[in-house]
Amino acid sequence: MLKQNLQQKLLQKLSPQQIQFIKLLQVPTVSLDTRIKEELEENPALEDISLANINEPEEQYPDRDPDEDIYNKDDEKGEADEFNIDDYLQDDNLNEYGSRYDQNGDDDEEKKEIPIAVQSSFFENLQTQLDLLPLSDKDFSIGKQIIGSLDDDGYLRRPIMSLTDDLAFSQNVIAEDEEVEDMLKVIQGFDPPGVGARSLQECLLIQLRKKDASDPIIGKAILVVEDYLDEFTRKHYDKLERSLNMTSEELKEVINEILKLNPKPGDSNEVNNKQMQVIPDFHIKNNDGVLILTLNSKNAPELKVSRSYQEMFQHYDKAAQKDKKMKEAVQFVKQKLDSAKWFIDAIKQRQQTLLKTMNSIMQYQYDFFLTGDDKNLKPMILKDIADRIGMDISTVSRVANSKYVQTEHGTYLLKSFFSEAIQTESGEEVSNKEVKKILEEHIGKEDKRHPLADEKLTDILKEAGYNIARRTVAKYREQMNIPVARLRKEL
Structure with a gap:
């Protein structure tokens, strides 16, 4: 049975300006x-004022008000050359105006290219080694297919049968599994050692077999990896000593030899390229006990709305006669002007929000920024800062998750200053960062032959006045990427 009824709903929709601000807020300085x-x-x-006037001396504007937009006849001419509304009006294809600007001349500054260091990638390095071998066309195709099938760690994760099928379907090369196996052994002889392995065990064995086979330590290391890899990874050293009839000193030498090997040979040439560049969004300086907060200058670009566009809009908007193309042109110019104003406003709002949020965090954690000691971190959650600055928790979260602050004690992600509260025996609330710091100190000082178990660490914390359950200690240890006691054991 069909029914009609009326109901009211309260919905909140974000405007395009709000969406633009949210996206800009979470963008880091880099x-x-x-x-x-x-x-x-x-x-x-x-327009970017700093780029537009980078080659013009300040003397060109001797009588200009500092607060006035930089503008003169030469600028007007340059901007008019960049965009001619008459040309636009003569264009029948109004929806493809974007392609017009690609034809114009660019500023000399824009033509300057940033020099990039040329480095061979991991796969290019392997391909170069393959090119130097005297191979038949068939073997070369097989080798190229194998190199292309390696993952970023340098391992071959695909079965040989799948490679044979790929060769047949994609390159029309009919090869037997044995031929692919033989070519894989050739590639496993390439640098870096261990490349082309199908498992960690095979990777380590390839590297060990390239070493001096007459060395008894190498021979025992090969034996450990071949037959006792599981015991080795679980650090069952007592069992290894009994099974291999080795002393603790001999086993220690063997283990050190295995630990020198690279479990991910594909990463060896890419380590430097994969390091993330961190540019701090804020700077905090200690001026005789007074903290001074500044925003990275890259967060405050000198942007302005084009004067020629404003005059263009006023001129054509006041025109006595307006045909269809004229109206569309006016609408286009207005849209671009509005978009420019919204973007500038969003950038300014971003600056204000960043400073307001960071200043509140700095005041809340003042003692930490003065000393750099994790024990001085107070318990702080997103709501604490959101209430202080009168903003939503999601706004604080967007700032904290992607922004860095540089201090005299190091560069920190803002998210690292937020922590849960833990109550001591005296009833005082402390940050869980303080507890983690104490855990880290005790684990760092432990006897590695007899590492501290989670139960023992729990007892140590209780003696210090922190009533924490063992499962909480285990959780904090895992958050700090510290393995269990058995895996921290050393000879």
Whole structure:
């Protein structure tokens, strides 16, 4: 049976400006410059003052008010050359205006390319070694297919049968599994050692067999990896000593030899390239006990709305006669002007929100920023800062999850200052960061031949006045990437 009824709903929708601000807020400083450049390319009504006047001396504007937009006849001419509304009006394809700007000349500064260090990638290095071998066309195709099938760690995870099928279907090369196996052994002889392995065990054995076979330590290391890898990874050293009839000193030498091997040969050439570049969003300086907070200058670009676009809009908007193309042109220019104003406002709002949030965090954790001691960190959750600055928790979260602050004691992710509260025997609330620091200190000082179990660490914390359950100690240890006691054991 069909029925009609009326009901009211309260919905909240984000405006395009709010969405733009949210996206900009979570962008870290290292990516903000790229985001601004993208906006500058997409919107000709938006200008970067620092780029527009980078080659012009300040003497050109002797009588200019400092608060006034930089503007003169030469600028007007340059901007008019960059975008001619008359050309736009003569264009029948109004929906493809974006392609027009690619034809114009760029600023000399924009033509300068950043020099990039040329480095061979892991796969290019293997391909170069393959090119130097005297191989038949068939073997070369097989070798190329194997190299292309390696993962980033340098391992071959695909079965030989799958490679044979790939060769047949994609390259029309009919090969037997034995031929692929033989070519894989050739590639396993390439540098870096261990490449082309199908398991960790095979990777370690490839590297050990490239060493001096006459060395008895190498021979015993090969025996451990071949027959006792599980015991080795679980650090069952007593069982290894009995099974291999070795003393503790001999086993220690064997273990040290195995630990020198690279379990991920594919990463060896990419380590430097994979390091993340961290650019701090804030700087905190200690001036005789007074903390001074500053925002990274990259977060405050000198943007303005194009003066020529504003005049262009006023001129055509006041025109006596307006045909269809004229109206569309006015609408286009207005859209670009509005978009430029929204972007500038969003950037300014981003700056204010960043400073407001970071200042509140600095005041809350003042003692930590003065000393750099984790024990001085107070319990602090997102709601504490959100209540202080009168903003939503999600806003504070966006700032904290992607922003860094540089202090005299190091560079920190803002998220690291937030922690849960733990109550001591005296009823005082302390940060779980303090507890983690104490755990880290005790584990660092432990006898590695007899590491401290979680139960013992729990007793140590209770003696210090921290009533924490063993499962909580285990959780904190895992958060600090510290293995269990058995895996911390050393000879």
